[in-house]
Amino acid sequence: MxxxxxxxxxxxxxxxxxxxxxxxxxxxxxxxxxxxxxxxxxxxxxxxxxxxxxxxxxxxxxxxxxxxxxxxxxxxxxxxxxxxxxxxxxxxxxxxxxxxxxxxxxxxxxxxxxxxxxxxxxxxxxxxxxxxxxxxxxxxxxxxxxxxxxxxxxxxxxxxxxxxxxxxxxxxxxxxxxxxxxxxxxxxxxxxxxxxxxxxxxxxxxxxxxxxxxxxxSPFADKTSADLNLKPAMQLTAEVISIQTIAKGQRVGYGGKWESQSNATRIGIVSIGYGDGYPWHAQSGTPILVNRHLTHIVGRVSMDMLAMDLTHLPDTKVGDPVQLWGEHLSIEHVAKGAGTIPYELFCRLTDRVSIHVVD
Ligand SMILES: Cc1ncc(COP(=O)(O)O)c(C=O)c1O
Missing domain, CATH: 3.20.20.10 (Alanine racemase)
Known part of the structure; x- marks a missing residue:
């Protein structure tokens, strides 16, 4: 694929x-x-x-x-x-x-x-x-x-x-x-x-x-879809395409905005970026799921990729699925990390993201 x-x-x-x-x-x-x-x-x-x-x-x-x-x-x-x-x-x-x-x-x-x-x-x-x-x-x-x-x-x-x-x-x-x-x-x-x-x-x-x-x-700032008995209709998925281990003081991504604080930081690179509609302005710390485990993005989002912290997830490997938002990661939380609203996140996806109807 x-x-x-x-x-x-x-x-x-x-x-x-x-x-x-x-x-x-x-x-x-x-x-x-x-x-x-x-x-x-x-x-x-x-x-x-x-x-x-x-x-x-x-x-x-x-x-x-x-x-x-x-x-x-x-x-x-x-x-x-x-x-x-x-x-x-x-x-x-x-x-x-x-x-x-x-x-x-x-x-x-x-x-x-x-x-x-x-x-x-x-x-x-x-x-x-x-x-x-x-x-x-x-x-x-x-x-x-x-x-x-x-x-x-x-x-x-x-x-x-x-x-x-x-x-x-x-x-x-x-x-x-x-x-x-x-x-x-x-x-x-x-x-x-x-x-x-x-x-x-x-x-x-x-x-x-x-x-x-x-x-x-959810249309409310203080409630998620689960609070309202709503089911997220979209699961946005990408995959791990590379893993690096970096030393304390090394930086990740454009502008070198995020710096490793330890000597064995594992960084996973994910196949999605702002060219697909994932927001460039998502901050380090914005939640992301890999193999259903919660972690967060680090450094600036690139056009085709972004980076996440895998230090606490040693079993993660190249090819593993990454969820950007969906059933197990609410879009409201991601929107907060990106300083925007779920409406905009949905609407900004580009046609590089293929859409499949399931179940
Ligand atoms: C005139 C009008 N009605 C209804 C809606 C639906 O709003 P919501 O997505 O908040 O339900 C919109 C959305 O922008 C709108 O412009």
Whole structure:
């Protein structure tokens, strides 16, 4: 197989996590977020495994087309809507559902005539200040859309930036603004992301929009996936390709940032680096597993390799499997060591990492 660096995606784990969402939000439909190549897990395989989802959420038309062309028939929501009118043809042909979040999009729709109906979601900005109509402009946006005979408004959406902070009242305040603004408008409501689903049950309503928890990672800084009964869907694996024994005072890697403190330090070199998406900024001390034994990386991550301390693991040999994250090493811990979040670790994997669906 040559250089070994691969991600195994567990079908059972994805299905388990999907059921956790179902249990948490039993009366809501599920808009499963598969944008960014299903958070690096492989968009087509994940959509096929999660075929029970009521809809899939993607970031752009390219991702939506990949799904349709792979035979996925579930409704597909374009989370940022369309970027220009060249996308209208695809939207109409494949029945994609754009999220309408700004006035320019309404103007573009007004200048167009669709012969078949187009379904849309209308987005409200309740405090994240990223996309969506403000409380003040929302109703007039709704009225303008309503006048277009070819537009069917499915419902209303907003997004939470701080739902992972259980003690922070901001999510509840956003929900109140949302409900106050739409009042009795007919349509479905869609608010909760992963953290909202777990921490704010009062925000579930008609639809929930899980991303991270489907892949088995925790959206909370103080909880791991195991605490939340989630199963990591990805196991990222590489292998030991070389072992060196170095003396006290010798240094490892670019910049000589890590120095051996003993006369018989064993260093294992692993077949993964930032060219594969493992973060360059992971610090010495970031956890790593070899043969299921815990150790840590030392020195700077290179493009194709990284180094780990094997001094306390004398039986380790070249060819042994190394887990970067997965079932036995939580991605939350690795993310801490790299000063980042699980979302970024998943999404930054490059196509040098082959993806295999297992079980
Ligand atoms: C609008 C929107 N909804 C839902 C999600 C899913 O969020 P999470 O992965 O935290 O569940 C995202 C993710 O970025 C998003 O942008």
């Amino acid at each position: 040559g250089r070994k660096v691969y991600a195994e995606i567990s079908k059972q784990a994805l299905i388990h996590n999907f059921h956790v969402v179902k249990q948490k939000a039993p009366n809501s439909k599920i808009l499963a977020m598969v944008k960014a190549n299903a958070y690096g897990h492989g968009i087509v395989s994940v959509a096929k495994i999660l075929k029970a989802a009521d809809a899939f959420g993607v970031a752009n038309i390219e991702e939506a087309l990949i799904l349709r062309q792979a035979g996925i028939e579930n409704p597909i929501v374009l989370m940022e809507g369309f970027f220009d009118s060249t996308e209208f043809e695809w939207i109409a042909q494949y029945q994609f559902i754009p999220v309408i979040h700004c006035i320019d999009q309404i103007e573009a729709l007004e200048a167009q005539h669709f012969s078949s109906p187009i379904s849309v979601w209308l987005k409200m900005n309740t405090g994240m200040n990223r996309l969506g109509f403000s409380q003040e402009t929302f109703l007039s946006a709704y009225e303008r859309l309503k006048k277009l005979p070819f537009i069917h408004i499915i419902g209303f959406m907003t997004h939470f930036p701080q739902a992972d902070e259980r003690e922070n009242p901001f999510t509840a305040q956003q929900t109140e603004i949302f409900l106050d603004t739409i009042k009795d408008l007919p349509g479905e409501k869609c608010l909760a992301n992963s953290a909202g689903i777990l921490a704010w049950p009062q925000t579930h309503y008609d639809w929930v929009r899980p991303g991270l928890i489907l892949y088995g990672a």
